[in-house]
Amino acid sequence: xxxxxxxxxxxxxxxxxxxxxxxxxxxxxxxxxxxxxxxxxxxxxxxxxxxxxxxxxxxxxxxxxxxxxxxxxxxxxxxxxxxxxxxxxxxxxxxxxxxxxxxxxxxxxxxxxxxxxxxxxxxxxxxxxxxxxxxxxxxxxxxxxxxxxxxxxxxxxxxxxxxxxxxxxxxxxxxxxxxxxxxxxxxxxxxxxxxxxxxx
Numbered sequence: 001x002x003x004x005x006x007x008x009x010x011x012x013x014x015x016x017x018x019x020x021x022x023x024x025x026x027x028x029x030x031x032x033x034x035x036x037x038x039x040x041x042x043x044x045x046x047x048x049x050x051x052x053x054x055x056x057x058x059x060x061x062x063x064x065x066x067x068x069x070x071x072x073x074x075x076x077x078x079x080x081x082x083x084x085x086x087x088x089x090x091x092x093x094x095x096x097x098x099x100x101x102x103x104x105x106x107x108x109x110x111x112x113x114x115x116x117x118x119x120x121x122x123x124x125x126x127x128x129x130x131x132x133x134x135x136x137x138x139x140x141x142x143x144x145x146x147x148x149x150x151x152x153x154x155x156x157x158x159x160x161x162x163x164x165x166x167x168x169x170x171x172x173x174x175x176x177x178x179x180x181x182x183x184x185x186x187x188x189x190x191x192x193x194x195x196x197x198x199x200x
Contacts, residue, residue, distance in 0.1 A: 142173030
């Protein structure tokens, strides 16, 4: 069956995921080490909870201000949050190349990034028909909840969808639901894999 929608992961596929950039920027702003920032936000489970929707942009800003002493306003934090993502122009070209099929970002991320992406990384956000973040679904990949809700949003069924992710567990979970899934290892390998799927 010819696919009708293609889901792309954000960090590790559409963008190179460089969390150390966010950690370093927050550490510099707060006068603490990047390791301290990582402990407060990641090791504590805060980021994991935010990825499941347990914090609005305003609440995330409040916590970062209270826990780390972040001095900036919400707009400044949005910019810092997006520093963890570096767009891959080759992958973005591939996204453009699959038109007129519908496309969506399907990513484990929080409301702050969802709010910031269109303004801070418009070259990414503007290329997709939908920005589907785990914070909207109350669960993260590889949960079937994420995939099923993403399909519902796009008005598609599993057999009509293609999913691209760099994590084997996420690829396997999508395949178990009947979604055609491709494990990403670079733009060079993705191009022939997509061509093969779209030629079916």
